[in-house]
Amino acid sequence: MPKVGLFIPCYVDQFYPQVGLATLRVLRRLGAAVDFPVEQTCCGQPMANSGCGEHTRPLAEKFLKIFGQYDHVVAPSGSCVSMVRNHYAQWLEGRQDFDHLRANTFELCEYLVDIARVVKVEGAFPRKVGLHMSCHGLRELRLGRSSELMVTPFNKVRFLLGQLRGIEIVELTRPDECCGFGGTFAVNEEAVSCLMGRDRIADHEKAGAEIIAGFDTSCLMHLDGLIRRQEKALRVMHVAEILEGARLS
Amino acid sequence: MIGHADKAALFAANEERTHWHDQALWFVRLKRDRQAESIPEWEALREAASAIKAHTLSRLADYLEEFERNARANGIQVHWARDGAEHNAIVHRILADRGIKRLVKSKSMLTEECHLNPYLEARGIEVTDTDLGERIVQLRREPPSHIVLPAIHLKKEDIGELFHKELGTAKGASDPNYLTEAARSHLRQKFMAAQAGLTGVNFAIAETGGFVVCTNEGNADMGTSLPPVHIGCMGVEKIVPRTKDLAVFLRLLARSATGQPVTTYTTHFHGPMRGGELHVVIVDNGRSAILGQETFRRSLSCIRCGACMNTCPVFRRSGGYSYGYTVPGPIGSLLAPLRDPSNFSSLPFASSLCGSCSDVCPVKIDLHHELYAFRQELVRQKIVPFHKRLAMAGLSWVLMRTWAYRLTGGLMRRIVPRLPRALVYGPWNPWGRQRELPQMPRESFRDLIRKEPK
Numbered sequence: 231m232p233k234v235g236l237f238i239p240c241y242v243d244q245f246y247p248q249v250g251l252a253t254l255r256v257l258r259r260l261g262a263a264v265d266f267p268v269e270q271t272c273c274g275q276p277m278a279n280s281g282c283g284e285h286t287r288p289l290a291e292k293f294l295k296i297f298g299q300y301d302h303v304v305a306p307s308g309s310c311v312s313m314v315r316n317h318y319a320q321w322l323e324g325r326q327d328f329d330h331l332r333a334n335t336f337e338l339c340e341y342l343v344d345i346a347r348v349v350k351v352e353g354a355f356p357r358k359v360g361l362h363m364s365c366h367g368l369r370e371l372r373l374g375r376s377s378e379l380m381v382t383p384f385n386k387v388r389f390l391l392g393q394l395r396g397i398e399i400v401e402l403t404r405p406d407e408c409c410g411f412g413g414t415f416a417v418n419e420e421a422v423s424c425l426m427g428r429d430r431i432a433d434h435e436k437a438g439a440e441i442i443a444g445f446d447t448s449c450l451m452h453l454d455g456l457i458r459r460q461e462k463a464l465r466v467m468h469v470a471e472i473l474e475g476a477r478l479s
Numbered sequence: 480m481i482g483h484a485d486k487a488a489l490f491a492a493n494e495e496r497t498h499w500h501d502q503a504l505w506f507v508r509l510k511r512d513r514q515a516e517s518i519p520e521w522e523a524l525r526e527a528a529s530a531i532k533a534h535t536l537s538r539l540a541d542y543l544e545e546f547e548r549n550a551r552a553n554g555i556q557v558h559w560a561r562d563g564a565e566h567n568a569i570v571h572r573i574l575a576d577r578g579i580k581r582l583v584k585s586k587s588m589l590t591e592e593c594h595l596n597p598y599l600e601a602r603g604i605e606v607t608d609t610d611l612g613e614r615i616v617q618l619r620r621e622p623p624s625h626i627v628l629p630a631i632h633l634k635k636e637d638i639g640e641l642f643h644k645e646l647g648t649a650k651g652a653s654d655p656n657y658l659t660e661a662a663r664s665h666l667r668q669k670f671m672a673a674q675a676g677l678t679g680v681n682f683a684i685a686e687t688g689g690f691v692v693c694t695n696e697g698n699a700d701m702g703t704s705l706p707p708v709h710i711g712c713m714g715v716e717k718i719v720p721r722t723k724d725l726a727v728f729l730r731l732l733a734r735s736a737t738g739q740p741v742t743t744y745t746t747h748f749h750g751p752m753r754g755g756e757l758h759v760v761i762v763d764n765g766r767s768a769i770l771g772q773e774t775f776r777r778s779l780s781c782i783r784c785g786a787c788m789n790t791c792p793v794f795r796r797s798g799g800y801s802y803g804y805t806v807p808g809p810i811g812s813l814l815a816p817l818r819d820p821s822n823f824s825s826l827p828f829a830s831s832l833c834g835s836c837s838d839v840c841p842v843k844i845d846l847h848h849e850l851y852a853f854r855q856e857l858v859r860q861k862i863v864p865f866h867k868r869l870a871m872a873g874l875s876w877v878l879m880r881t882w883a884y885r886l887t888g889g890l891m892r893r894i895v896p897r898l899p900r901a902l903v904y905g906p907w908n909p910w911g912r913q914r915e916l917p918q919m920p921r922e923s924f925r926d927l928i929r930k931e932p933k
Binding site: 415418 | 491501512793796837851856867868872875878879919922925926
């Protein structure tokens with residue numbers, strides 16, 4: 231059985247432990263041998279995103295040391311996985327195990343669809359759900375077709391959630407507009423970031439969503455912060471939390 | 480210098496107008512989507528365009544010389560300008576030597592980049608921008624706010640007011656047809672009186688020594704067929720090797736720019752009119768320095784369609800002026816700091832790195848990756864403020880030590896919920912201005928996993 235290293239991004243570990251637990255349970259119910267190496271902290275994205283490459287390097291090295299030996303590494307976050315897959319090469323190119331790590335680090339939904347080959351999702355979730363296709367998962371990991379590209383439409387997240395009994399995935403006016411989180415952008419460009427977030431929420435509201443579901447907790451943290459400040463009835467949920475009760479095969 | 484974030488905040492403060500701006504540009508993006516969808520080989524076209532540009536840039540000097548040879552053989556007078564100042568001086572000399580006092584201009588962001596208008600005006604030459612949007616911003620004494628839609632920041636009421644003041648239209652009139660008609664007759668007089676016409680260049684063809692200008696209003700054609708002197712100004716990167724390459728670029732350009740299958744006019748210039756003169760000014764102005772930087776050279780592939788602006792969620796909500804450079808939006812956020820990193824250091828950060836620009840770009844410039852990479856360039860040059868670098872150094876130190884990370888996280892989760900709200904949400908907390916902080920759980924994931932059955 232392949233050995234899976236569970237990578238729980240720092241802010242999920244600290245602020246959203248339920249997302250980490252849901253991910254763990256989904257993977258274990260699939261029968262995966264999941265291990266959570268406790269030395270892990272953060273992939274280094276905040277530093278890289280700020281341009282501080284030299285402060286990212288040691289974290290990339292630490293990550294490789296911790297996760298380099300697993301068959302697969304799985305994380306409930308598109309952007310942290312993209313960091314490993316698309317940006318680590320700058321610091322780790324040529325290092326032992328790096329090619330293996332890069333090719334075998336997966337966001338949860340892509341792991342379920344592409345590696346675990348889940349084709350059937352059995353369970354009920356009778357709610358109106360808006361899908362938030364976070365940008366890095368969408369355009370860097372290609373979890374779905376972005377609206378700009380003229381290729382055959384596909385969406386791995388929708389493929390999983392759409393099978394739940396009673397779920398209604400609502401149609402948004404702008405299916406993949408950025409929510410405005412953007413890492414340090416959220417504070418550097420606070421005004422535009424929050425306006426983008428409020429516009430995104432309005433689109434989900436207009437479509438009748440009760441829940442905004444996503445695969446990147448960072449975007450959800452930003453949207454949830456706006457929702458709670460405005461005391462709206464919507465709530466955010468990570469895909470793992472929705473799939474937690476389902477049977478995957 | 481005020482950075483993008485502050486100017487963007489000012490723009491976004493008028494939420495109603497910002498939403499209108501956002502919708503207007505999103506409408507163009509949707510038009511682009513419909514046109515792109517209608518071409519089954521759209522992605523193959525983008526790939527081909529990207530490859531042609533990469534090839535051309537790899538032999539740029541050869542193609543430029545080939546173009547020059549063939550252009551001269553066609554009777555075109557070719558001039559070379561190292562920078563904006565040389566470009567302006569060359570254009571001025573052409574005009575001054577012929578006693579020309581009235582110039583009509585069309586479709587040239589390059590002359591905006593070189594600040595040609597004020598240069599010529601200071602020397603007694605009347606310059607009239609003849610694209611409707613360009614004329615509007617010229618009358619307002621403003622630069623364009625978008626490279627394809629220069630007056631996109633203005634509503635028809637703003638234009639009605641401006642035309643009433645400048646062109647004598649009826650007060651309070653804002654009917655677009657009426658205003659366009661007024662601009663049309665105003666510009667007719669300018670065309671009739673012009674002694675020279677200046678245009679930009681969309682594509683210069685090395686193998687033929689000719690060039691192509693793509694317009695919608697026909698003004699470039701008017702401006703180049705009435706007066707006897709035509710000057711075309713182009714950046715060095717406008718070269719394509721062969722005429723047949725246009726079959727790729729012309730299919731992409733208008734669809735990406737405005738969602739039209741093709742521009743209304745696609746005019747090929749292959750020599751002067753009988754009895755007239757045709758000049759081409761080839762301008763470097765920092766471009767070969769960009770060509771020398773491997774990470775960023777792909778930004779020179781840009782065909783100036785503006786699609787990255789229309790799709791950019793930040794541009795739509797911050798307006799072209801928040802960038803403070805002739806070319807705004809994602810591509811401008813690269814080109815501006817490539818030219819002057821200190822003055823434009825905020826621009827690579829004026830992006831959520833959502834990547835929509837890279838996916839929409841007809842020549843596949845990896846815009847958001849280049850913006851990401853440029854941030855490192857700014858840190859390397861120590862242009863990013865010291866306190867920001869220090870904060871990241873501190874964060875990295877903590878994250879490198881698992882015990883320090885656990886300790887910091889634990890303390891934060893215990894302390895923050897107990898602090899008075901006014902303290903947590905003070906002005907020092909930009910996150911909390913419009914957003915709640917995450918609710919801090921008592922236990923972290925790593926605490927909870929120990930209780931989880933294996």
